[in-house]
Amino acid sequence: QKEVEQNSGPLSVPEGAIASLNCxxxxxxSQSFFWYRQYSGKSPELIMSIYSNGDxxxxxxxxQLNKASQYVSLLIRDxxxxxxxxxxxxxxxxxxxxxxxQFGAGTQVVVTP
Amino acid sequence: xxxxxxxxxxxxxxxxxxxxxxxxPISGHTALYWYRQSLGQGLEFLIYxxxxxxxxxxxxxxxxxxxxRTGGSVSTLTIQRTQQEDSAxxxxxxxxxxxGKETQYFGPGTRLLVL
Numbered sequence: 001q002k003e004v005e006q007n008s009g010p011l012s013v014p015e016g017a018i019a020s021l022n023c024x025x026x027x028x029x030s031q032s033f034f035w036y037r038q039y040s041g042k043s044p045e046l047i048m049s050i051y052s053n054g055d056x057x058x059x060x061x062x063x064q065l066n067k068a069s070q071y072v073s074l075l076i077r078d079x080x081x082x083x084x085x086x087x088x089x090x091x092x093x094x095x096x097x098x099x100x101x102q103f104g105a106g107t108q109v110v111v112t113p
Numbered sequence: 114x115x116x117x118x119x120x121x122x123x124x125x126x127x128x129x130x131x132x133x134x135x136x137x138p139i140s141g142h143t144a145l146y147w148y149r150q151s152l153g154q155g156l157e158f159l160i161y162x163x164x165x166x167x168x169x170x171x172x173x174x175x176x177x178x179x180x181x182r183t184g185g186s187v188s189t190l191t192i193q194r195t196q197q198e199d200s201a202x203x204x205x206x207x208x209x210x211x212x213g214k215e216t217q218y219f220g221p222g223t224r225l226l227v228l
Contacts, residue, residue: 004155006144036214036219042221043204043219043220043221043222044156044204044219046216046217046218047217051217059210088155088156090156099144099146099161099170099208099210099215099217100146100158100161100172101148101156101158101217102158103148103155103156103157104155105154105155106155
C-alpha cells in the first residue's frame with residue numbers, strides 16, 4: 001500500500017465549475033499536509049498547506065483535512081483553464097523526523113473552456 | 114530573494130558515464146532535499162541534508178548515487194556509471210528548518226537523459 005494515494009485522473013472540469021481532488025495517507029500520526037501544483041515540464045509550486053482538522057481557504061482554493069479518516073482534499077472553485085495541471089498531495093510523516101515529504105502520484109486536472 | 118536554483122537544466126549522457134547535478138538553495142535555508150521524478154511518476158525522496166550533514170540517505174537507490182553539501186549551502190548529487198533507468202527529473206528543495214510546518218521550495222529541476 002502506498003503511503004499517499006491520489007486518483008491519477010485526468011479529472012475533466014468545465015470552466016467555472018468546482019474541481020474536487022482527494023488524497024489519503026497511511027501514517028496516522030502525520031501532522032503537516034501540502035498541495036503542490038505542477039505544470040507540465042515545470043517544478044512543483046506550493047498552493048496550500050494545512051495542519052489542523054477542518055477547512056482552510058485561500059482565494060479560489062480550499063483545503064480540507066480529516067485526520068480521523070486520514071483524508072485531505074483540495075477544492076478549486078471557479079476553475080480556469082490556467083488551473084490545468086497536475087496536483088500533488090504531500091504529507092510530512094511523524095515516523096520520520098527529518099521532514100521529508102511523501103508525495104502522491106498526482107491528479108491531472110484538465111479545465112475545458 | 115532568489116529561489117532555489119539548479120544546474121544544468123538538462124543533461125544528456127551516455128550509459129556508464131558519471132554526472133554531477135548542482136543545487137543552490139535559498140539563502141539561509143538549512144534543510145536541503147533531493148527528490149527524483151520519473152516520467153509520469155510522483156516525487157521520490159532521495160536524500161536530506163541539515164547543514165552539511167546527511168542524516169537521511171534512505172532514498173538513494175544504489176551505491177552509485179552520492180551527494181554532498183558544502184558550507185551549508187550548495188549541494189551536489191553525483192551519479193556514477195549511469196544507467197538508463199536513472200533518466201528522470203532530479204529536483205532539489207530547501208526549507209528554513211526541516212520540521213513542523215516549514216514549507217519546502219523546489220528548484221526548476223535537472224532533466225537527466227541517459228542514452
